[in-house]
Amino acid sequence: MIGEIQIDGVLIPALLVLAVEAYLVLFALRAILRRLHFYQFVWHAGLFDTALYVVILWLAALVSMPFHSSGVGP
């Protein structure tokens, strides 16, 4: 785990917050790529998007690591 975030007494795993953030980023990125007709060149868009999401989530976890000193990183 990468620690927890506290909102009004409720503990929320930081990973959940990161996952939601990563999804928002993915959402925006997909809209841009679609506008550029990028997906014409992708063989399997479902797989591509899933992989892209994992990459974004990993990057997000990496970037947020310094803020969770208590956590042990991946």
Added chain:
Amino acid sequence: MQLTGKTVAFVLANTAAVLMALYISFASDLERPYWAMFTVFIVANPLTGAVRSKTVFRLLGTVTGAAMALLLIPPLVDAPVLLSLAICLWIGLCLYISLQDRRPRSYAFVLASYTAAIVAFSVVNTPNAIFDTAVARVEEISVGAVCGAVAHSVIFPQNVLEGITERIDRALRRCRTWITEALAATQSSDLQGQQQLSKLVSDLQILYEHVSFETSDVPRNAPVVWALQDRLALLLPRVSSVQAALAALSAAGPITRSTLQVIEAVSQWARATPGAHGALPSGTESEVRGALARLTAESEDGTEWSSLLERTIATQLGQLVTELSDAVRLADALKNPYATSTPGPRLEPPSRRTLSGDRGLALRSAFAAIAGTLMACALWIEGSWPEGAVAAQFAAIGCTLFATLDDPPKVLFVGIVGVLLALPVAALYEFAIFPRIDGFASLALVLTPVLLLFSWMQASERLAVMGFLLAISFAGGLALQESYRPDFASFINSNTAEIAGLAIAAVVSLIVTTIDPVWNAARISRAGWNEVARLAEIPNSDIRHWTLRMFDRLGLVLQRLLAAKRKDLVGPRIDGLRDLRVGINLATLQRSSEALPAAVRQSMNPVLNAVADAYLGLARGKALVGGDSARAIDQGLAALGAQAPTRPVEDAITALVGLRLDLTPFGSRYPPQPLHS
């Protein structure tokens, strides 16, 4: 059902999703992993876009429902009757809202309704745990839904668009057949085909919402779909008005040579096979245009009935040709979004488009849901039935989940059979197999055959409902939890309660929501007649939105009449195509009369009033044909005949002739007027 590649992909994806959901739930110590398991079955659909949209709406609905339970439980936990009432009202309200809209998003409201019941009823004995229970349900459902969405989008997804374009192509081919039949004056009315076209147009509305949830390679092209929808909805009324005008023309006397030429040219054009990219051969189209121009020029000056009919035929056929070739080009643009070679038709600005739900029926279903759940609650509270909570939960699920289907009680009875069938299988697993296994790997191994079977059933069209119900009751019966706790008594108790809940739901909806299809068809038609009357009274209405709604109604009425095997009822009273023709002609008349001189415009008002009166009379049980609409239309025609033949005058004449064909007895002649010169 054949074992096609698509089925195999779906079955594998679904099984993988179930196992993935179970693994994640076990690994993260969730309270009831079987919730994740059956959520996968609930969101499963062979079309990826549908799975993903359902996932999103399911998550939204679940969070809302759980929040509602969280809000209601603390103040009301000591007053079980009040709590039951509050939950039941919430269920009814959500169901009513969800039935107002036939689009996929209405699913969120269904979920919000029964999630509240599930969460609230399962914690009444331990109200302190409400927060944990609510969070646990949301977590389990999220895990299941997300696993389903990921698996179905990664393992050989099938997109919604392919199915849509296939159906559009079929509908367009059928339209060409209709055109040739109408021009050959064969009196065939393909009611089945009309109903299918109407369903396609409505489904475009409903299915296209899934496309925005599709994987990213599926192009989003909403304006094209809406434009196509507008064209498709107009084709049938157009064909039938040409047919009516032709019939009247051949009754009025011999058909002229230029009319025959037009008929020949158009039917050749309709029979021509489309070339590459679905484009129609341009040679035949220009031939059609030439023949139409000749007919228009020849009949332009005549004010007697037969030349009026010829003018109408020329205008209507011209519009039909334009609309059908537009539709073909739009369908092509939908299939090849990146091809820019063919310039598509100009797209109109989007108009409002909602398919009306049936308020009365929605209210009935909401009432049934409230009554069913309350009844289960009463049994639970009054009978001090320990498993009553389960019965109340399943009554709520049964009343809400299937409310959108045509025949909820039947599906519910199938559901009870499903629980009974799944029970021995679940018992076999629970008491014979599970004691011998250990760990997730062996659990996955023993579950896989059943999961494959249920997924395969869900993929088939005929077995889909049964497979879904079997899967859900199997998952519920198994009640997989973190550690193995065999308890035969509670196994039987909770399953009996499930069956009791479903049975209550089935009986209540059988009593409350079963209605005679013929009566319902008459009701829907009556609503349509009132809308025609309103269109005549209110100028500048949104005719595209109106046409879509009326065309949808036509399909609903035909569907019910065909199901009841009462084709004979389509006639002088119930005739959706006639209503559409009248409405379109009214709108044309209103639009074109704005460009006419004030004196002429004044003489159109009696026509509008007469049509409105005729339709209000129809809704009140009188006959449509006859009355004084004929006189008003004839006066209008006389006033227009004195005008120079400009575009608006032509349109208005066409509209009036069309109205006259529908609102006067067949064969009644328009009296020739002396020419003003």
